[in-house]
Amino acid sequence: MASLTGKQARFVDEYLVDLNATRAAIRAGYSEKTAQEQSSRLLxxxxxQDALSKAQKARSARTQITQDRVVQEIARLGLSDIRKLFDDAGRLLQPHEWDDDTAAAVASIEVDQRKDPGPDGDRYTVTKIKAWDKNSALEKLMKHLGLYERDNEQKQIIVNIRDDLDD
Structure with a gap:
């Protein structure tokens, strides 16, 4: 089997940067005017395709980032439970006491030391915890699982049944 030309090999490398074929073609040296057509032809x-597949597999092995791992991480965010941040008495646990799934769901922590106004001026701590967007994670999981397509199919079945009843 013949090997790739220099431009084709460069296209493969550039495509892996952002998975945008037109921009990859331009960065690989193809004309901006014809980049969209060239990228379609290249893909x-x-x-x-074989070189892209091999490069993606090599990157996945090198980084240990697989589709399964990405879906698992999205699931950690989407299925997180904020109650795991607290003990049975309702006190906030220290971050080192959180399980891995709970820790992964936390986007940021802000700790603020404040003083009560008044004669004693007692100090107290305000801790703000922000979680990653659970709805976004669940939406990504639903798309991955094809649940939107099933929902749309069910809606179409209902519309068809209503149409049949009206006839």
Whole structure:
């Protein structure tokens, strides 16, 4: 099997940067005017597809980032439970006491030392914890699982049944 040209190999490398074929073609040296057509042609080239597949697998092995791992991380965020941040008495646990899933769901922690106004001026701590967007994570999981398509299919079935009843 013949090998890739220099531009094709560069396209493969550039495509892996942002998965935008047109921009990858431009960065690889193809004309901006024809980059969209060239990128489409390149993506349909069997040798380029093979090189992309091998490069993606190599990157996945190198970084240990797989599709399964990404879905698991999204699930950690979407299925997180804020109650795990507190003990049975309702006191906030220290971050080192959180389980891995709970810790992963926390986007930021802000600790503020304040003083009560008044003669004694007692100090107290305000801790603000922000979690990652649970709705966004759940939406990504639903798309991954195809739940939107099923919902749309069910809506279409209901519309068809109503149409049949009206006839």
């Amino acid at each position: 349909s080239n069997v040798m380029v």
